[in-house]
Amino acid sequence: MTISRIFIGIIDYPGALQSAVQGLREMFVAANRICVQQNLNIAFDIEIYNVEQVATFSNKTFLKDKQQSNSLHVVILPPCLEGEYYICPDQHLKAWLLEQRSQGVILCSVCAGAFILAACGLLDHRPATTHWGLTERFNKTYPKVHLDSNKILINDTDLMTAGGLMAWLDLGLELVAQFTQARIMRLLGKYLIVDTGSREQRYYRSFVPALNHGDQAVLTVQHHLQVNFAKNISMRDLAALSCLGERTFLRRFVKATELKPSQYLQQLRIQKACDRIESSHDSVELIATKVGYEDVSAFRKVFIKTMGLTPREFRHRFAH
Template identity: 55%
Template sequence: MKTIRITVIDYPGGMKSAIEGLSELFAMASRLSLERQEGVEFAVQVSASAELAGLPVPVETDVPQVIILPPCIVGDEYIVEQPSLSGWLKTMHGAGALICSVCAGAFILAQTGLLNQRPATTHWMLADRLAQRFPEVRVDDSKILINDGDLMTAGGLMAWLDLGLELVAQFGSPALMRQLGKHLVVDTAPRQQRYYRCFMPPFDHGDRVVLKSQHYLQSHSQTSVTVKQLAEECHLTERTFLRRFVRATGYKPKEYIQQLRISKACEALESSADSIEVIALSSGYDDVSAFRKVFIKITGLTPREFRGRFCAET
């Protein structure tokens, strides 16, 4: 049985129904997984933010796979600087944890600096405030949920449900997520499409050197990056870096970068009206023909076919 450890942060003003709802959602997912013999269970721990201050750096086995910052429904604690919590979140992220936020929780996540140069969403009423306070964050309030690999943000007070379903699909299976949706009487179709389209790289492999390069690639995939540059950044020979990267991720660096680029291109094709040429360029491809070739190899569709199949307005 594979156990997915999830920590939900209970900070002052945090929405109690979301905290309890996430716990119950993952408990239900675990029961369904047992019935379906899928071999995965979700273990949720609710931790008060004050309890996290000053904790020692954990060993690998103590690092949760997922940490969730729920929405805030009372007060404005989410805009108060919380250096202890920020430091703890950065430590956990550096150790391989997937950090998630819902609604106003994005403000707490943004305090860590982890969202700099990264896409993020929050409640539409808070989007301008988030963008003004953290100008390096690429705020997009048109998205219900943005899964950017090692960081995940959801908008709206009730978007914790979307987040929970996405995590069940990612760490369990799409079939388990669909079954959970039936029990909850929730339409899971959009989450299915997002799951199949997104590249889900592993971050819990325990190799912190490789993890550092993954975090770098997550926000620099559109630029020209060589194995030599990555190896030098990690103070390793190219051969050693390549061996460790493949062992940890299952991909060669070039393949990994292609997966990241096409994942972001799929997001752009579905959510924007930009031309394929523009999307290819913004994804890191100067040659549109090369972009199409890689896109077909990874998705099985041409960019135009993908847009026609998954975009409501073509």
Template identity: 55%
Template sequence: MTKNVHVVIIDYPNALQSAVQGLKELFLIANRIIAESQLDTRFAITVACPEKELGAVEQSDIVILPPNLDGDYYRAPETGLLTFLNNAHQSGAILCSACAGTFILAQTKLLDHRAATTHWQLADKFNKQYPKVSLKIESLLINDGDIISAGGLMSWVDLGLEIVAQFTRPHIMRTLGKYLIVDTGKREQRYYDSFTPKLSHGNQQILQVQHYIQAHYNQALNIAMLAALACMSERTFLRQFTQATTIKPIQYIQRVRVQKACELLESSTQSFEQISLNIGYDDVNSFRKVFSKVIGLSPSAFKARFV
């Protein structure tokens, strides 16, 4: 049975049309490669204008805000679009942005106290308008589980490849890159077997906890506080969380933290000791064991292989 991944591309006023149509065509080409590989996943693409077509969108697994070409709509988007984005996120959709599209995403407040990227020329405007967002302007793409942001004007290509790799197989992305004659060499350094949280399970209380963990992974987290956040007893919370995400809460937290550590090992010069402290582990040796168990490589071996 074919599994459809519903992608909604937001064609907001003055959105870059080469990105809007290019993303649509990228996913259509990916579908052809997926079919040739006899996989059971397909991308179902909808292009929607905020002022008239969002109300007809029935399902979204991925929502994409493309770059901006001209005008200031991206700095003051309409309320209906922001409501749609928040509702989609609460229903488990992954929200994505490229270039100036990150401004619209930030307007939802979902990026507060989280990392994101946008075009380097927009950095000053972004920091002034959204001081609560941790802007990583040096990053081409930041995949933060439930939110993905990409930087430059042509970063929609990188974003599309990231989504294809995440929802299908890495070799599908590489084949797509070869067909498009796009260099995917750098992208192969990413650890595609990394943790991708399951968000479309339909349990709103558990989804709220997942969003909390994603935003507060570097703080002290325990079953009692997470159960209270979900308004459940600890026993009920453990059962429902495991059923929804397929892993236990403590394992989930570990996977989120390990994923963050992988990203920092790849993108920064921080030592593993510094990274451990930054993501919430006081005991470096303890986290080193967790990292090695989850990834199958020691931190030093991971860095030597992928950086």
């Protein structure tokens, strides 16, 4: 019986989340057991390599033993827990990743790993995702990438990117489904007790506005909005509070926060609504009023657009 082997390399770069590095390996080991149980002649062969090892590898192959060498099918850049290696990755790693891609290897990243792919120029004009908390930095550093941090996973054929720190689970399941069968992936999810249903990263997003931009006039307005978000506030009011003309205030506010005042206020109100939904038993109607929406229908539409869930679905998923 011939076994079709899928060779996957996991790059353990400095600061990589070790639970993801080892968790991915163990996930594929579990997938192998299920394949055996289901009489499917496919097996994942996993190797973990650090950056120093990558610098010594042949560009085209990984040596599996003295008699045989096999090209990789997939390379995974896991999430980062500490440090900033991903911001300025090693030149040897970047060159090797580019060579692997030229050989048809699928390159994958999780969370901050997307920065490494982007540093290689591989994500330019391509859809990608990363952790929502890294969105601002990513967009400033790599403006050519079509970043959608609402998504937990984007499979763009030869490039796969996953969002949050724990999105390595989503990536692993996607790879198992792609190289075996969807039913194997679902069986693996049941075995691991992991949800294999569709979800989005924005379900978990929190609005954390930048406060360290150095513009005191804008900061004064931000502090005011934090307290008075439920009130009717006009652009004229905010400009007056900042002691700036309306056009100047708008320009400086957008520069500091990357949002228009109306967008900022909307994000702040939805975040306050999420906090209330999670921590209280108040009705959706009451919460809408408390965060500044007189029209409950309008509140629901904005909430769904922002969070990807209805207020009721959000409560069901996150409220204790």
